[in-house]
Amino acid sequence: MFQDVDQNAVHRKKDHIALAFQSQVAAMQLDIRFNYEPLLSGHPQTTDFPEFSFLGKKMKQRIWISSMTGGTEWAAKINHNLAKAAGIYGFGMGLGSCRSLLTEDTHLADFKVRDLMGDSLPLYANLGVAQVDRLIDTNQLYLISNLLNKLSADGLMVHVNPMQEWLQPEGDRLTRSSLEIISRLIDKLPELKIVVKEVGQGMGPKSLEALFQLPLQGIEFAAAGGTSFSLLELHRSDVMQKEVFEPLASVGHSAEEMVCFVNQILQQNQELNTKDIIISGGVKNYLDGYYLLSKLNTNAVYGQASAFLQYAQKDFDSLCEFIELQIQGYQIASTFFTLKI
DSSP: OOOOOOTTHHHHHHHHHHHSGGGOOOGGGSOTTEEEOTTSOOOOSOSOOOOEEETTEEESSSEEEOOOOOSSTTHHHHHHHHHHHHHHHTOEEEOSOOGGGTTOOTTHHHHOOHHHHOSSSOEEEEEEHHHHHHHHHTTOTHHHHHHHHHHTOSEEEEEOOHHHHHHSTTOOOOSSOHHHHHHHHHHHOTTOOEEEEOSSSOOOHHHHHHHHTSOOSEEEOOOBTSOOHHHHHHHTSOHHHHHHHGGGGGOOOBHHHHHHHHHHHHHHOSOOSOOOEEEOSSOOSHHHHHHHHHHOSSSEEEEESHHHHHHHTSOHHHHHHHHHHHHHHHHHHHHHEEEOO
16 A cells, blocks of 8 residues: 655645745746656666767767866866766866977876776877977977877877967967868878867868868867857957957857757768767856757767866865766756757
8 A cells, every 4th residue: 555654745845835936937047949848758767878989989978078278286186086087987088288298297197197087988188289280390290109108098189279379479370271280190190099179269160071071080169158268368468469359259159050060061971081079168067968969960979178177176076976966967858858949
């Protein structure tokens, strides 16, 4: 016989009465991207997702830790906490700029995280396209191979940032296009696994289409909507330069717009070399991630940086709690929400 043993009923009902007026959601606050379908599924019985292949390795979560700035006094704690969490929950990670490790190992321990995350997950080092160009011109590409060996990294993320370099007070000037530099790198190191990313303004359809023609391991959006390193550099500039050049930092592409670009490219070209995508830039939470992954018609994960950064700087338990809640939120969304057409 059914017996209701809910001993918290009275307390809960009091909470409902007390909190009712501050718990109202106005129609204008609704997230209009989704249909809520409460009748079609039960609650998930596990937070485990099926393993899937990404960047040539296996992952358990559709989450990517996007590259964060390196070489600071906090880098070791941040990188180590994130790598340890990646190993526990089964997602991949891109390191911050590894430029300082090319010629000396003073900060190597800050970035050496492979043992913390294990061998089965993707880990990528990171260099700017200007550094790659210089290494090619000086016949020092062996330094990239040395870097990957030191870090036990699977490959190299090349961040493409001509606008940032232009606006940076001490920025480099590129005499070749980023596409030409990447193509030269592929020619000289054909076995190198490469992911190309932007740094906060995203990429337009012609740039994306050109990248899809290359034998890359993957592409990361780094779209507009999150941290813009072009705008960041303007905050480091003098007052007049910031005032005059600030409109340049407002030009770019959102992650949703780039998803549309990629879908169009995939529809028009069946024989593309690159298939794996990291959707990043303005991805604030698991709902953004679920929405964008559901719209994209190829293998993908969603990347975040600043959302994880604030917890990675704290204690490891807080970071783990945040990640577990992100995973639960994504699972709730994928169970009960469908995209509006």
